Amino acid sequence: MYFYRSHVLVCGGTGCHSSGSADIIEQFNAELKKQGIEKEILVVQTGCFGLCEVGPIVIVYPEGAFYSRVTTDDVVEIVSEHLVKGRTVKHLLYHDSITEEHDIKSLDEVPFYQKQKRLALRNCGVINPEDIDEYIAFNGYKALGKALTEMTPGEVISTIKESGLRGRGGAGFSVGLKWEFTSKAEGQKKFVACNADEGDPGAFMDRSILEGAPHAVIEAMTIAGYAVGADQGYIYVRAEYPIAVQRLTMAIGQAREYGLLGNNILETGFDFDLELRLGAGAFVCGEETALLASIEGYRGEPRPRPPFPAVKGLFEKPTLLNNVETYANIPQIILKGSGWLQEIGTDKSKGTKVFALGGKINNTGLVEVPMGTTLREIIYDIGGGIPKGKAFKAAQTGGPSGGCIPVEHLDTPIDYDSLAAIGSMMGSGGLIVMDEDNCMVDIARFFLEFTVEESCGKCPPCRIGTKRMLELLNKITEGKGEEGDIEKLEELGEGIKIASLCGLGQTAPNPVLSTIKYFREEYEEHIRDKKCRAGVCDALLQYTIIEDKCKGCSLCTRVCPVDAISGQKKQPYNIDQSICIKCGACLEKCPFGAIVKG
Amino acid sequence: MKTLKELEEIRQRTLEAINLRKDRNGIRVVVGMATCGIAAGARNVLTGLIDQIRDRRIQHITVAQTGCIGVCRYEPMVEVYYPGEEKVTYVNMTPEKVERVVTEHLVNGSPVTEYTIGAAEKIH
Numbered sequence: 001m002y003f004y005r006s007h008v009l010v011c012g013g014t015g016c017h018s019s020g021s022a023d024i025i026e027q028f029n030a031e032l033k034k035q036g037i038e039k040e041i042l043v044v045q046t047g048c049f050g051l052c053e054v055g056p057i058v059i060v061y062p063e064g065a066f067y068s069r070v071t072t073d074d075v076v077e078i079v080s081e082h083l084v085k086g087r088t089v090k091h092l093l094y095h096d097s098i099t100e101e102h103d104i105k106s107l108d109e110v111p112f113y114q115k116q117k118r119l120a121l122r123n124c125g126v127i128n129p130e131d132i133d134e135y136i137a138f139n140g141y142k143a144l145g146k147a148l149t150e151m152t153p154g155e156v157i158s159t160i161k162e163s164g165l166r167g168r169g170g171a172g173f174s175v176g177l178k179w180e181f182t183s184k185a186e187g188q189k190k191f192v193a194c195n196a197d198e199g200d201p202g203a204f205m206d207r208s209i210l211e212g213a214p215h216a217v218i219e220a221m222t223i224a225g226y227a228v229g230a231d232q233g234y235i236y237v238r239a240e241y242p243i244a245v246q247r248l249t250m251a252i253g254q255a256r257e258y259g260l261l262g263n264n265i266l267e268t269g270f271d272f273d274l275e276l277r278l279g280a281g282a283f284v285c286g287e288e289t290a291l292l293a294s295i296e297g298y299r300g301e302p303r304p305r306p307p308f309p310a311v312k313g314l315f316e317k318p319t320l321l322n323n324v325e326t327y328a329n330i331p332q333i334i335l336k337g338s339g340w341l342q343e344i345g346t347d348k349s350k351g352t353k354v355f356a357l358g359g360k361i362n363n364t365g366l367v368e369v370p371m372g373t374t375l376r377e378i379i380y381d382i383g384g385g386i387p388k389g390k391a392f393k394a395a396q397t398g399g400p401s402g403g404c405i406p407v408e409h410l411d412t413p414i415d416y417d418s419l420a421a422i423g424s425m426m427g428s429g430g431l432i433v434m435d436e437d438n439c440m441v442d443i444a445r446f447f448l449e450f451t452v453e454e455s456c457g458k459c460p461p462c463r464i465g466t467k468r469m470l471e472l473l474n475k476i477t478e479g480k481g482e483e484g485d486i487e488k489l490e491e492l493g494e495g496i497k498i499a500s501l502c503g504l505g506q507t508a509p510n511p512v513l514s515t516i517k518y519f520r521e522e523y524e525e526h527i528r529d530k531k532c533r534a535g536v537c538d539a540l541l542q543y544t545i546i547e548d549k550c551k552g553c554s555l556c557t558r559v560c561p562v563d564a565i566s567g568q569k570k571q572p573y574n575i576d577q578s579i580c581i582k583c584g585a586c587l588e589k590c591p592f593g594a595i596v597k598g
Numbered sequence: 599m600k601t602l603k604e605l606e607e608i609r610q611r612t613l614e615a616i617n618l619r620k621d622r623n624g625i626r627v628v629v630g631m632a633t634c635g636i637a638a639g640a641r642n643v644l645t646g647l648i649d650q651i652r653d654r655r656i657q658h659i660t661v662a663q664t665g666c667i668g669v670c671r672y673e674p675m676v677e678v679y680y681p682g683e684e685k686v687t688y689v690n691m692t693p694e695k696v697e698r699v700v701t702e703h704l705v706n707g708s709p710v711t712e713y714t715i716g717a718a719e720k721i722h
Contacts, residue, residue, distance in 0.1 A: 003615060003648060003652040005648050007616070061619045062626075062662060063662070084663075085631055085663060086631050086665065087665065126619055134616055136605060136609050137608075137612035137613040137615075137616055140609075141605060142609070145605065258605075259599030264599070266600070266602055267602075
């Protein structure tokens with residue numbers, strides 16, 4: 001590799017990619033050539049920087065200048081000003097990345113990054129994920145070398161066990177114990193598998209790790225293979241993640257070329273290889289037994305446990321299954337020792353957790369924080385608070401399996417146990433913020449609609465129970481709710497939790513039960529007063545024209561798609577409620593504020 | 599197939615090249631690239647500098663440009679900042695002079711006094 005005086009890092013994560021980062025890279029290369037400085041400057045495509053809200057992101061080193069929402073036109077200016085003349089283009093810099101004196105802050109001083117601790121994401125946005133050498137440069141594959149040459153499989157397992165690492169996929173089971181069970185299970189042939197079937201709406205941490213540092217997962221799975229005695233691994237990844245699939249394929253090829261996968265790895269006599277399996281997008285395939293069935297080529301349906309996969313998994317053989325983020329932590333634990341992880345996090349939850357921040361939040365994106373960070377810190381300090389100064393109502397963690405956390409729990413330190421105690425769960429790490437404009441009944445309905453759609457149908461409690469719950473919720477949001485509906489929902493929910501076969505059904509009622517627990521009055525308003533305080537449930541809304549304010553300009557009649565508004569010019573108009581579809585177009589159009597919703 | 603030793607070599611080699619994304623504490627070399635500098639030939643000085651650093655595989659170093667340093671008659675100018683030390687300012691630089699600065703100052707740590715602004719001022 002060459003010495004380049006400047007490196008231009010362009011985010012190539014899915015978020016920035018879809019807002020045009022590939023064009024930006026092309027434009028940079030073209031402009032550099034035009035200026036004749038292409039041999040001095042290196043343009044690198046990296047993984048996700050996390051701050052997807054202001055993408056596409058470009059960072060120029062050595063200055064560390066953080067350019068946000070970069071367009072191809074901006075590239076021309078950045079090249080001619082910054083890269084040719086050495087003057088950072090101040091007006092294109094991300095506003096939080098400069099001091100009051102207009103100096104560039106280092107990345108960890110930017111508010112968004114200040115409280116973060118990037119372990120699983122440490123290479124995302126730093127290295128070129130398509131270049132194995134860059135991964136190796138920051139100690140990549142060093143842990144594999146250490147495990148293979150200096151440690152016995154037993155020592156690897158006890159290091160992971162002592163570190164206190166818990167599974168990042170949702171349930172939070174001890175990773176070391178899982179490895180130990182698989183290692184102790186009887187059988188010559190064993191497998192290692194990676195769950196990259198990230199299905200929660202709004203969650204994208206696993207995708208970002210695979211896109212930003214695919215080698216971390218490959219290295220960890222090889223270490224796991226050594227620890228449990230497996231020579232073959234499978235990564236089950238969603239086909240909807242084309243960039244992740246492409247980079248994984250490339251990374252596996254490079255690792256094979258370097259002999260870091262295949263036979264006699266690092267001349268130690270250890271053999272291990274990896275294959276990809278693409279999932280077709282069924283949510284239930286994130287459940288471990290369904291996932292393994294799908295790898296085998298069967299329909300993705302769960303089966304009762306025990307036997308657990310550690311005893312009888314893939315092709316009836318003992319199988320170790322962990323998720324992407326869990327694996328991404330492994331190499332550093334091996335390198336730095338179990339004590340290193342123990343010092344991060346809370347008593348029973350060690351290390352960090354990656355959250356995908358979404359919903360009503362200023363800094364939509366990916367954040368990684370030590371366990372024990374409070375929701376308030378994540379939402380306000382890192383996430384930059386709620387847009388338009390609206391009031392926080394609830395945060396939803398754990399996706400369709402999790403629950404809503406109300407304002408009184410904003411200061412709860414987040415870890416596996418504290419979230420479970422307040423009726424939610426860590427889940428894989430989706431974190432959706434809701435403000436006063438969100439209707440909690442509607443939110444519960446949305447998640448349930450998702451689980452009804454995704455239920456595999458094998459067991460009746462999940463297949464029929466969630467459907468009945470959804471019918472009740474539809475009834476309530478349509479203004480046809482009756483006394484007793486809330487109690488029916490609670491009874492059904494509790495039953496489904498106990499009786500369902502797999503995690504999907506066992507957690508599906510959580511969004512409903514937790515919103516009933518914390519926002520029961522909103523349910524009651526929908527049922528008794530036929531009122532939706534957030535103004536979301538269409539059936540409970542009415543658009544009306546205030547006669548005194550209406551000037552009779554007729555603008556509203558022209559935007560109404562169903563001709564529900566009538567009247568004489570210069571006279572107050574009137575909305576026919578029997579025709580109105582409550583689209584809200586008239587309200588937006590009215591220049592006099594004469595139309596109200598309520 | 600790679601051995602552990604080869605892996606370590608790749609690590610060292612690549613780290614040299616990409617360390618500037620993390621390292622903020624190395625030697626900083628700044629070339630004056632305002633109109634005056636460019637007109638006096640600063641571009642060749644800059645590329646010469648980069649070539650030298652590449653060839654000698656010097657680590658923990660960043661090369662940046664700056665605007666007009668203020669004494670345009672001495673352009674092209676190059677400033678060298680060692681962490682925690684006074685900066686050294688070289689004047690009337692050429693690609694040939696850069697070679698000496700790289701070997702003596704950036705590699706061996708002793709400034710080439712005769713090229714510095716102090717020496718130039720004495721002559722005048």
